[in-house]
Amino acid sequence: MSAAGAAVSMRDIVVCYAGADRRAVDDVSLDVAAGEFVVLLGPSGCGKSTLLRTINRLVVPAAGTIALDGRDARDQTPEALRRGIGYVIQAVGLFGHLSVGRNVAIVPELLGWERDRIAARVDELLALVRLEPARYRDRMPRELSGGEQQRVGVARALAAEPRVLLMDEPFGAVDAIVRTALQDETLRIHRALGTTILFVTHDVDEALRLADRIVVMNAGKIVQADVPLRVLAKPASDYVAELMDAKDAVRRLQLLRARDAMAPPGAPTKGRIDAERSLREALSQLLEGSDRLSVVEGERECGTLGFEDVRGAIAATER
């Protein structure tokens, strides 16, 4: 089994819930590249969770096909399919009668791995989500904080090296500081493993922080699918503009790096900023009393940055 991501291809997916007057998912097609981090964004009831749950067949579409790396999801039993797809939910759903280690071991046990291999994998995963194995392995879920529980939830979902990871508002129930930490961990794990991730949220800032590509949904349909900066700068409709609060230029600055806006080096500067930091941080430093920052790569100045450069970068996103 390879740990790298699988491509997900959804074609003409329709989901109808009994008794509902409109389709929960209305003829949606979406291609997700191997290793891509796609965020499904929209208000509650827009169909984003339902669409996500068609991928592991917790929801069976009335029409349409889903393929993972070109292979029709219906070629295997739902159970076999799900054991190859990680799944993280907001309520976490850790099994209260099993230790942290046994929770993480669930899918490898279902797959019939040998004891030693499972034990080694459990420790490896706890370390991956930054829970010290020796301290956490034998604790019970109820003894953990909400953030720690969701780390275990992520470890459990990743246990059998799934090539696709589905995350359904996973950090919606934890406080802001913990949420930011978990988002950082998710990005780090995504970079380390290359797993394809589909992530559902209604939190615009979370989508902007995480996504390679944002898929905006409304009333069961995809209304825009593009890289975060373009969704912000060029919203496809008034609905998207309003949802994203796209007029907020500062929000866009968060997605641009100092490197993207800098002028050639040489001008007199006060203060410095790393080339990879966001323009939002740069603006903050400028507002604190510098007319021009030195943009550095390590110790070397590679450019300079002033107010007019920041304004120019914003204008460039609208072209």
Next chain:
Amino acid sequence: MAYLLRHPGEVALRTLQHLEIVAIAIGIALALALPLGVLAARSARVRGPLLVLLNAIYTLPSLAVLAFLVTYFGLGLVTTEIALVAYAQMVLVRNISVGLLGVPAAMREAALGLGMTPLQSLLRVEFPQALPVIVAGLRLATVATISIATLAGKIDAGGLGALLFAGLDNDDPNRIVAGSLAAATLAIGADLALRGCERLAVSRTR
């Protein structure tokens, strides 16, 4: 007390008989109640009518039911067990279904989402989670069965009831005291033992 001291063999035999009657009844009742309880938990349409029916059986006076059953199945153990199993169903099915319905939806969602079959989810997640409520039902059913099983003595099925009714018929308070003591000890003992199991189950799930 005097009888107990003079005839320890007789009292022990009747106690063992009583235990056997109860064990068979609870065993069969559980085997029946587990699938019924799962069915009731999965389908609201089954749950309502099933619990109404079991509740109706439960409210019938036990001596009347026993007498009624004797006309069809005759005297003896079979008739006794049919009555005891029928009585235990209400508490067992109710607690099994309530226990399963009390399992957080997220756990079932996670179990299925991770690739468990519905049966694996039931055995590995839902039953362990529902265990405290199920054991509580088992305790109530067992204690009630120990008590109702004394009526078996009236229809030639043995047990501690035989001792009690013999005492009543022969105006022998010693036998009545011995039988009552043994029956009470059984009931209290079973209650305590199953309370212990309940606490153990609670400590493992919550």
